[in-house]
Amino acid sequence: MKAGAAVRCRPFPATGPDRGDLMLDAETQIDVQAETLLEVNNIEVIYNHVILVLKGVSLNVPKGGITALLGGNGAGKTTTLKAISNLLHSERGEVTKGSVKYRGNPVHNGDPADLVQKGVIQVMEGRHCFEHLTVEENLLTGAYTRKDSKADIQADLDLVYSYFPRLKERRRSQAGYTSGGEQQMVAMGRALMSKPETILLDEPSMGLAPQLVEQIFQIVKSINENEGVTFLLAEQNTNVALRYAHYGYILESGRVVMDGPAADLRENPDVKEFYLGMSDEGRKSFRDVRSYRRRKRWLS
Numbered sequence: 001m002k003a004g005a006a007v008r009c010r011p012f013p014a015t016g017p018d019r020g021d022l023m024l025d026a027e028t029q030i031d032v033q034a035e036t037l038l039e040v041n042n043i044e045v046i047y048n049h050v051i052l053v054l055k056g057v058s059l060n061v062p063k064g065g066i067t068a069l070l071g072g073n074g075a076g077k078t079t080t081l082k083a084i085s086n087l088l089h090s091e092r093g094e095v096t097k098g099s100v101k102y103r104g105n106p107v108h109n110g111d112p113a114d115l116v117q118k119g120v121i122q123v124m125e126g127r128h129c130f131e132h133l134t135v136e137e138n139l140l141t142g143a144y145t146r147k148d149s150k151a152d153i154q155a156d157l158d159l160v161y162s163y164f165p166r167l168k169e170r171r172r173s174q175a176g177y178t179s180g181g182e183q184q185m186v187a188m189g190r191a192l193m194s195k196p197e198t199i200l201l202d203e204p205s206m207g208l209a210p211q212l213v214e215q216i217f218q219i220v221k222s223i224n225e226n227e228g229v230t231f232l233l234a235e236q237n238t239n240v241a242l243r244y245a246h247y248g249y250i251l252e253s254g255r256v257v258m259d260g261p262a263a264d265l266r267e268n269p270d271v272k273e274f275y276l277g278m279s280d281e282g283r284k285s286f287r288d289v290r291s292y293r294r295r296k297r298w299l300s
């Protein structure tokens with residue numbers, strides 16, 4: 001398959017989902033027949049009754065995959081995740097059009113706790129640990145809704161520590177005094193403790209050193225492969241996200257402007273130039289990049 005052949009550029013405005021042609025190359029294979037777990041269909045989000053932020057976003061998340069939601073500052077990634085998890089109300093935001101379905105059932109405008117019961121957990125941007133609790137107490141809060149035995153919960157705690165050995169070392173430390181990377185691990189570990197089917201992961205690389213970012217993504221990959229957890233991750237770091245994801249959507253100003261298998265997006269000239277800082281003439285600095293808005297090749 002020609003590199004970039006399966007990348008789909010979206011016309012304005014983005015239309016409803018049409019994922020029947022989902023194609024994945026050899027490097028990024030997941031089950032092509034995979035069931036769609038999460039379906040976001042043409043949603044519009046408005047804050048404070050007047051600020052239109054999402055202008056018809058559609059995306060599909062297949063079971064067992066890592067799907068990346070990419071885009072720069074303010075593109076609408078966090079808003080999309082919050083719309084899925086029903087967390088917009090506290091910010092005076094609402095989904096005014098479209099639908100969100102999980103396993104075919106509408107979940108938008110529901111209670112955030114219902115989605116958690118269905119196995120969907122969001123790890124918010126900025127980690128949000130309980131600062132006064134220890135690392136281990138934070139992890140255990142993730143199992144709060146489970147009715148399993150103490151032994152099962154202990155087994156899952158051990159599993160979390162096997163993915164994050166650093167947390168085992170720091171299990172008695174107050175979470176508020178741990179580093180940014182450790183707090184990211186706590187937030188992810190706490191999500192795992194709820195035995196999720198799907199994790200919505202918001203900006204896992206935020207504020208972390210490159211080596212740690214790589215480590216966090218490696219762990220995401222291992223959890224995906226070994227535990228079968230499905231991921232939808234919002235990420236500004238296109239380079240790292242497209243190396244670990246199977247499929248990507250690029251958001252701009254509240255619209256999906258392009259989507260495709262991650263390997264194809266990595267080879268796409270526009271993605272290379274505008275998101276990876278590369279072009280056929282070599283690496284480009286942000287300053288050198290011609291105005292993307294002037295060209296708008298994929299929007300025309």
Ligand SMILES: Nc1ncnc2c1ncn2[C@@H]1O[C@H](COP(=O)(O)OP(=O)(O)OP(=O)(O)O)[C@@H](O)[C@H]1O
Nearest residue numbers: 047051053072073074075076077078079080091236
């Ligand atoms: N509570 C809010 N009230 C009003 N506008 C908001 C609110 N939250 C976000 N916005 C606006 O919505 C737009 C999208 O924001 P969002 O946080 O979803 O983007 P993002 O892609 O996640 O960006 P970043 O990577 O910087 O976090 C931005 O213009 C932002 O200012």
